[in-house]
Amino acid sequence: MKTMAEYREHFPIFKNTVYINSCSYAALSNEVENAFLEYLKDRHEVGADWINWCDRLERVRALFAKLLGAKADEIAVTTSASASLSAISSSLDFSGTRKKIITTDLAFPTEAQAWHALKKHGAEVVHVKEKNGMIDLDDLERLVDDQTLLVAVPLVCYRNGALADVPSIRNIARSAGAMILVDAYQGVGAVPIDVEQWDVDFIVGGSLKYLLSTAGVGFLYVREGLIEQSQPTQTGWFAQEDIHAMLIHDNIPARNARRFEQGTPSVPNLYAVEAGLTMILEIGVKNIRAHVAALNERLKEGVNRIGGKLMSPENPEHHGAMITIASNDEYGLVAKLAENDIIASSRDGNLRISAHFYNNNHDIDAVIGALEANKSLLA
Numbered sequence: 001m002k003t004m005a006e007y008r009e010h011f012p013i014f015k016n017t018v019y020i021n022s023c024s025y026a027a028l029s030n031e032v033e034n035a036f037l038e039y040l041k042d043r044h045e046v047g048a049d050w051i052n053w054c055d056r057l058e059r060v061r062a063l064f065a066k067l068l069g070a071k072a073d074e075i076a077v078t079t080s081a082s083a084s085l086s087a088i089s090s091s092l093d094f095s096g097t098r099k100k101i102i103t104t105d106l107a108f109p110t111e112a113q114a115w116h117a118l119k120k121h122g123a124e125v126v127h128v129k130e131k132n133g134m135i136d137l138d139d140l141e142r143l144v145d146d147q148t149l150l151v152a153v154p155l156v157c158y159r160n161g162a163l164a165d166v167p168s169i170r171n172i173a174r175s176a177g178a179m180i181l182v183d184a185y186q187g188v189g190a191v192p193i194d195v196e197q198w199d200v201d202f203i204v205g206g207s208l209k210y211l212l213s214t215a216g217v218g219f220l221y222v223r224e225g226l227i228e229q230s231q232p233t234q235t236g237w238f239a240q241e242d243i244h245a246m247l248i249h250d251n252i253p254a255r256n257a258r259r260f261e262q263g264t265p266s267v268p269n270l271y272a273v274e275a276g277l278t279m280i281l282e283i284g285v286k287n288i289r290a291h292v293a294a295l296n297e298r299l300k301e302g303v304n305r306i307g308g309k310l311m312s313p314e315n316p317e318h319h320g321a322m323i324t325i326a327s328n329d330e331y332g333l334v335a336k337l338a339e340n341d342i343i344a345s346s347r348d349g350n351l352r353i354s355a356h357f358y359n360n361n362h363d364i365d366a367v368i369g370a371l372e373a374n375k376s377l378l379a
């Protein structure tokens, strides 16, 4: 296997910048760039290459499945995490006594919004509080009951980087017979996921962050046993059992998770996603997690040394790839870092430093140096 330093060479952005912003958008590899060019070439040379495009969709589905330890039949390839969430929310049934949906105060907006939109169907939406930046499991335990349909949690919080304890959350939800959904977007590609170990019902995410590719492709995992009883009303011809049947007098959804898809796949982006996923699988998410953990220990030590305040949990088991640092002027701080060719981002008053396998100790030291030089912008 190549070293992480060798993989870094595949990302031209590092020639000029310290790019440490994968929580927002991954750096662009030569492979993903070439994949986009291959799409354009196919358009020039073949025009409408539907057979190959459908094959590519199936290859992408298989790669997502491999990444999660799932079966390809359990994966829907969508156009965003929001589209995945909407497809799931459209399949929920409120005709029984379970009308409560539990989300968290750490939710990404789109995840919470998907449930609040269901209030018109009788959903009751409640939020688990955060405690020390993490999901408060005692509060979750207090809220979950036999009226609960679904518990939804982010794997990694987009604001502070906190990593959820999925097995404990699953046990609490399952003890009341509720379903569990994990929004894995800020973790997938940087935090190992194994659906067998997790044993949850739904996982959603997308491909533009730690999966290295592009906006326009999301995914959705649905536990096999749930698929046939799920009837998404957000649907379309690509969700049908036989896409070529061109049915207009009926709706016969696919027997697998494809029933959560809708229209024409995001064809150009599938090229890029295949290239991104291939590299992630080649390197291995466990190796990525270990590499980034070492960088983050160096970062946390440096932030503490210069008197900065970490907003992510300090325990390496309790945060994802992203580390957050309190600022009194988040946009000013991001701009100051950019003046030093360091690309990061911010949310909710915090600077977000999100390393990936392509980052190294020099990047971390550059960040710490720039933070020290701009201490007046740290809270």
Ligand SMILES: Cc1ncc(COP(=O)(O)O)c(C=O)c1O
Pocket: 079, 080, 081, 082, 083, 108, 110, 111, 154, 156, 157, 158, 183, 184, 185, 186, 205, 206, 218
């Ligand atoms: C945790 C999380 N969930 C969901 C989303 C939204 O994804 P999409 O724009 O693909 O719907 C994001 C985007 O940043 C995110 O960080």
